[in-house]
Amino acid sequence: xxxxxxxxxxxxxxxxxxxxxxxxxxxxxxxxxxxxxxxxxxxxxxxxxxxxxxxxxxxxxxxxxxxxxxxxxxxxxxxxxxxxxxxxxxxxxxxxxxxxxxxxxxxxxxxxxxxxxxxxxxxxxxxxxxxxxxxxxxxxxxxxxxxxxxxxxxxxxxxxxxxxxxxxxxxxxxxxxxxxxxxxxxxxxxxxxxxxxxxxxxxxxxxxxxxxxxxxxxxxxxxxxxxxxxxxxxxxxxxxxxxxxxxxxxxxxxx
Numbered sequence: 015x016x017x018x019x020x021x022x023x024x025x026x027x028x029x030x031x032x033x034x035x036x037x038x039x040x041x042x043x044x045x046x047x048x049x050x051x052x053x054x055x056x057x058x059x060x061x062x063x064x065x066x067x068x069x070x071x072x073x074x075x076x077x078x079x080x081x082x083x084x085x086x087x088x089x090x091x092x093x094x095x096x097x098x099x100x101x102x103x104x105x106x107x108x109x110x111x112x113x114x115x116x117x118x119x120x121x122x123x124x125x126x127x128x129x130x131x132x133x134x135x136x137x138x139x140x141x142x143x144x145x146x147x148x149x150x151x152x153x154x155x156x157x158x159x160x161x162x163x164x165x166x167x168x169x170x171x172x173x174x175x176x177x178x179x180x181x182x183x184x185x186x187x188x189x190x191x192x193x194x195x196x197x198x199x200x201x202x203x204x205x206x207x208x209x210x211x212x213x214x215x216x217x218x219x220x221x222x223x224x225x226x227x228x229x230x231x232x233x234x235x236x237x238x239x240x241x242x243x244x245x246x247x248x249x250x251x252x253x254x255x256x257x258x259x260x261x262x263x264x265x266x267x268x269x
Contacts, residue, residue, distance in 0.1 A: 020255045023054070030064070033055065033106075053109070058102050058104060059100035059106060063099055063215065065091065066190050073217040086212060104204065107250055128189065134252070140236075150188050
């Protein structure tokens with residue numbers, strides 16, 4: 015018996031508002047039954063800051079007006095989580111999944127998204143991981159690799175205690191979702207080869223002192239070949255299908 019399908023659409027660089035509207039329309043059709051299959055939208059966005067339902071005052075370090083003047087959009091969105099950044103070179107994966115066909119548990123869904131990213135990164139030689147209590151995907155220093163430890167940035171007075179030399183975990187992927195009638199949208203933002211410049215204007219994910227990183231940077235640190243963006247896209251699509259026990263069906267760039 016073949017596995018149900020995951021219809022994958024690689025849409026390229028898409029303005030955030032356009033992709034947001036597409037997600038909501040796709041979710042509406044999945045909820046109504048008009049759309050009979052789960053869908054994965056793979057996109058990149060021009061620079062944009064999105065503010066989730068848990069965003070705290072002070073996590074946006076510049077005014078929305080000043081960011082818009084720099085060409086960085088700011089959007090309040092319905093997903094969970096705090097501040098998230100999108101910019102070209104980052105792979106954004108939006109799974110529109112009917113959890114009634116899988117498991118009606120949003121915490122389970124978040125762990126499945128993490129697992130998909132961890133599996134995808136393993137295919138390019140990166141051993142990514144979870145960090146207890148923090149949603150997302152992280153990477154520490156490989157054994158024998160000098161982590162270039164830096165003290166976390168903090169708004170508190172600097173401690174003069176000795177700095178721990180334990181491996182540093184850097185964040186590769188941010189995750190935030192929304193669901194209605196157990197159908198999900200929003201999803202995963204995986205830093206592939208973006209320059210991370212937009213992150214300077216926020217406290218990413220609301221975690222003070224977090225160090226963001228990319229697949230390209232971590233491969234360079236380890237002397238690994240840097241995979242193409244398309245290679246990472248393919249690995250992510252396949253890993254998403256695996257963790258949800260689905261089979262990838264590739265589509266043209268329309269839904």
